[in-house]
Amino acid sequence: MSTQPAVTSHGIQDDELGVPRWKIIMASVVGTTIEFYDFYIYATAAVSVFPLIFFPGGDAQTALLASMATFGAAFVARPLGSIIFGHMGDRLGRKVTLIGALLTMGIATFIIGLLPTYFQIGLWAPAMLTIMRFCQGLGLGGEWSGAALLVTETAKPGKRATAAMWPQLGAPFGFLLANGFFLILTLAFGYNSAEHGDNHVFIDWVWRIPFLASIIMVAIGLWVRVSLEETPVFKRAIQKDERVKAPLKDVFRENWWQLILGTFIMYATYVLFYLMTTWILSYAIGAPDAGGLGTSYNDFLVIQLIAILFFAAFIPVAGILADKFGRKPTMLVITTLLVVFGLSFGWWLNADIIVSADGSLNTTRMVLFMITGMALMGLTFGPMSAILPELFPTETRYTGSGIAYNVSSILGAALTPFIATWLMGSFDVSYVGYYLAAASVITLIFLALSPETKYRSLSDLDQDEIQRTR
Known part of the structure; x- marks a missing residue:
C-alpha cells in the first residue's frame, strides 16, 4: 500500500501534511521576511548612503542615478535565479531549493557589509557592490515562488488565497525590520541626512550593521526550513513520475501564454511597490534644488513605517476577498483603483501643495498619501502568490511562477526608480503618477484575458486543462 499522502481535489487536510501547519506557515513567512529584509536594506542604503561612498563626484542627481542602476542589477538577476532555482524546485523539490535561495541571498548581503568603499579601492568598490547585488x-529570484508553492500546495480546501498571504507578509515585515533598524541607528548616532551629508560616523561604518546582522536571521531561517518536509502535491508528482527533465524547456513550450499572463498580471503591482518604497524616499529626502522635498531621512522614514502597517493589514484582506469572490474580479477592481491613484499623484505630491512657505512638509498630506498607496499595495500584492502558481501544472510550477514573477520585476520594478527619477527631472511629479496609471491599464488588459483559477486543483492540474482555459 502506498505511503504517499492523499491529496484532496482542492486542498490538503491537516493529517496529510507530515509536519504541523504552523511550521509550514512559519517557514514561508520567516524566509520571505529575511529575503525582503536583505533586499530593503540595500534599497534604503542605495538612496541614503551608497551615492556618497560608492559613487562620489559630480552632482547629487548623477550619483543617485548611478546608485539606482546598481539597485536595478538585482532585477536582471532575478529571472536567472528563477530559472536556476526553478529547475531545482521542479526536479529536486521545494525544500532543498528554498534552503539554497536563502543562503545565496544571505551570504551576499553579509558580504556587502564588509565591502571597502570607493575612497579605499576606487572603481573596484562599485563593481563589487554590483556583483553582490x-x-x-539570484537568491530572491528563487525564494518567492518556492515560498508561494510551500503554502499553496499545502493549503486547506477553498483557502488557497488566504494561505498564500503568508509569504506575501514577508514584504512588509522585512520592510519594517530593515527600515526600523536604520531608523534606530540614525537616532542612536544622531545622523540627519539633511544636515550631515557624508561627514558623519553613520556614513563611515554604522550603515554596515544591518547588513552584517542579517546573518543571524539567515541562521534562524535555515533552522526552520531544514525541518520541513516536501509538499504532498510534489510527493504525488514523484510517485506518479510526473517530473520533467527540463522544466524550463517545457514551460516555454507548453505554458508560454501563462508566462505572459503572469508577468503582466504582476506588472502594476511592482510599479506601485517601488514607487512607494524606493522612489518616494529619494523624492522626499532629495534637496529642493534637485527636485526633492528636502525632508530629513529620519522624519520620512517614520512616515513610511506607519504606512507599511497598512500594507501588512490589507494583504490578508485581499486573500479573503480572492477566496470569496474569485481572483479575477477581485484583481480587476483593485487594479482599477490603482489607475485612479496614479492619476492623483499631482494633487497629492506637487511641491507647491505639500511643502509650506517655510519649507516644512505637510506631514498629514504625505501620511495620507502613503497610507492610501500602501493599502492598495497590500490589496494588489496579497493574492499574487495564489494566482501565479495556479496558472501552471505541478511539473513546471516552480519554474513558471518564478519566471513570471521575476520577469515582471524587470519590467515593473528594476526600471521604476530610474524612470520615475527621470520623469521628475524632465517633467514633474504628476508624470510619475501617469506612469503608474499606464502600467495599471496594461495589467487590466491582461487580467481581462486571464482565466479564473479559484476552482483549479493544483494536484490535478495538467496540460489539457491549461489548454482548455486559454
Whole structure:
C-alpha cells in the first residue's frame, strides 16, 4: 500500500501534511521576511548612503542615478535565479531549493557589509557592490515562488488565497525590520541626512550593521526550513513520475501564454511597490534644488513605517476577498483603483501643495498619501502568490511562477526608480503618477484575458486543462 499522502481535489487536510501547519506557515513567512529584509536594506542604503561612498563626484542627481542602476542589477538577476532555482524546485523539490535561495541571498548581503568603499579601492568598490547585488537578485529570484508553492500546495480546501498571504507578509515585515533598524541607528548616532551629508560616523561604518546582522536571521531561517518536509502535491508528482527533465524547456513550450499572463498580471503591482518604497524616499529626502522635498531621512522614514502597517493589514484582506469572490474580479477592481491613484499623484505630491512657505512638509498630506498607496499595495500584492502558481501544472510550477514573477520585476520594478527619477527631472511629479496609471491599464488588459483559477486543483492540474482555459 502506498505511503504517499492523499491529496484532496482542492486542498490538503491537516493529517496529510507530515509536519504541523504552523511550521509550514512559519517557514514561508520567516524566509520571505529575511529575503525582503536583505533586499530593503540595500534599497534604503542605495538612496541614503551608497551615492556618497560608492559613487562620489559630480552632482547629487548623477550619483543617485548611478546608485539606482546598481539597485536595478538585482532585477536582471532575478529571472536567472528563477530559472536556476526553478529547475531545482521542479526536479529536486521545494525544500532543498528554498534552503539554497536563502543562503545565496544571505551570504551576499553579509558580504556587502564588509565591502571597502570607493575612497579605499576606487572603481573596484562599485563593481563589487554590483556583483553582490546581482547575487541578492539570484537568491530572491528563487525564494518567492518556492515560498508561494510551500503554502499553496499545502493549503486547506477553498483557502488557497488566504494561505498564500503568508509569504506575501514577508514584504512588509522585512520592510519594517530593515527600515526600523536604520531608523534606530540614525537616532542612536544622531545622523540627519539633511544636515550631515557624508561627514558623519553613520556614513563611515554604522550603515554596515544591518547588513552584517542579517546573518543571524539567515541562521534562524535555515533552522526552520531544514525541518520541513516536501509538499504532498510534489510527493504525488514523484510517485506518479510526473517530473520533467527540463522544466524550463517545457514551460516555454507548453505554458508560454501563462508566462505572459503572469508577468503582466504582476506588472502594476511592482510599479506601485517601488514607487512607494524606493522612489518616494529619494523624492522626499532629495534637496529642493534637485527636485526633492528636502525632508530629513529620519522624519520620512517614520512616515513610511506607519504606512507599511497598512500594507501588512490589507494583504490578508485581499486573500479573503480572492477566496470569496474569485481572483479575477477581485484583481480587476483593485487594479482599477490603482489607475485612479496614479492619476492623483499631482494633487497629492506637487511641491507647491505639500511643502509650506517655510519649507516644512505637510506631514498629514504625505501620511495620507502613503497610507492610501500602501493599502492598495497590500490589496494588489496579497493574492499574487495564489494566482501565479495556479496558472501552471505541478511539473513546471516552480519554474513558471518564478519566471513570471521575476520577469515582471524587470519590467515593473528594476526600471521604476530610474524612470520615475527621470520623469521628475524632465517633467514633474504628476508624470510619475501617469506612469503608474499606464502600467495599471496594461495589467487590466491582461487580467481581462486571464482565466479564473479559484476552482483549479493544483494536484490535478495538467496540460489539457491549461489548454482548455486559454
